[in-house]
Amino acid sequence: MDRRTRMENFVIRKAKIGDVRAIQDLIMPYAREGRLLPRSLSELYSRIRDFFVCEDNGRIVGCCGLHIVWEDLAEITSLAVNKEFHGRGIGRSLVQACIEEAEELGIPRLFVLTYEEEFFRKLGFQIVDKNIFPQKIWVDCLKCPKFPECDEVALLFNVSAPQESS
Ligand SMILES: CC(C)(COP(=O)(O)OP(=O)(O)OC[C@H]1O[C@@H](n2cnc3c(N)ncnc32)[C@H](O)[C@@H]1OP(=O)(O)O)[C@@H](O)C(=O)NCCC(=O)NCCS
Structure with a gap:
């Protein structure tokens, strides 16, 4: 299936192996600010099938991963949009692409x-208690410099439920 979505001059598509360095370049500035987990090239190569990217005339300006955790749960990871491109709907489109893929895969949450x-609230996610999730989700957190003092918020999206768009 062709997963390409177009908006303005942007194309949202599944990532390719050749996008890995550009994905890392997007993630690392935010990782240095403590807003995203850093990702090694090795992790990105092994997870490349998780990723969607946003391309602007051949330049990768956004990325987002859908990482499957269990039969009924997947995680949105490494969402990053180049600062020059904020506020143009790229983040929303990348998350939407992940939601659509989760739906196709039959993953409900x-x-x-x-x-x-x-x-994320604008996209229909709802805040939940972090403790509702299985221990498997904390594997990545072990790599976080803030572990175990996590001050991030957990939000959940029900893939099959009707969503309000804003
Ligand atoms: C968060 C991020 C991905 C948003 O990307 P973006 O392309 O600027 O977002 P969009 O333009 O698609 O915004 C969609 C909606 O969310 C709103 N929005 C975007 N960033 C927002 C923010 N930080 N706080 C509140 N609302 C925000 C937009 O105004 C827009 O609302 P609208 O539809 O009512 O106009 C981007 O700011 C980013 O890369 N941040 C740094 C990395 C990060 O924190 N990633 C999330 C980790 S899970």
């Missing part, structure tokens, strides 16, 4: 751990 609570 998506979660995210984030500081961007308002952004």
Whole structure:
């Protein structure tokens, strides 16, 4: 299936192996600010099938991963949009692409751990208690410099439920 979505001059598509360094370049400035987990090239190569990217005339300006955790749960990871491109709907479109893929895969629930609570609420995610999730989700957190003092908010999205758009 062709997963390309167009808006303005942007194309949202599944990532390719050749996008990995550009994805890391997007993530790392936010990782240095403590807003995203850093990702090694090795992790990104092994997780490349998780990723969608946003391309602007051949330049990768946004990325987002859908990481499957269990039969009924996946995580939105490494959502990053180049600062020059904020506020143009790219973040929303990347998350929407992940939601659509989760729906196709039959995964009913998506979660995210984030500081961007308002952004995800606008997309239909709801705040939940972090403790409702299985221990498996904390594997990545062991790599976080803030572990175990996590101050991120957990939000959940029900893939099959009707959503209000804003
Ligand atoms: C969060 C982020 C991905 C948003 O990307 P973006 O492309 O600027 O977002 P969009 O333009 O798609 O915004 C969609 C909606 O969310 C709103 N929004 C965007 N960022 C927001 C924020 N930080 N707080 C509140 N609302 C926000 C927009 O105003 C827009 O609302 P509207 O539809 O009512 O106009 C981007 O700011 C980013 O890369 N942040 C740094 C990395 C990060 O924190 N990622 C999240 C980790 S899980």
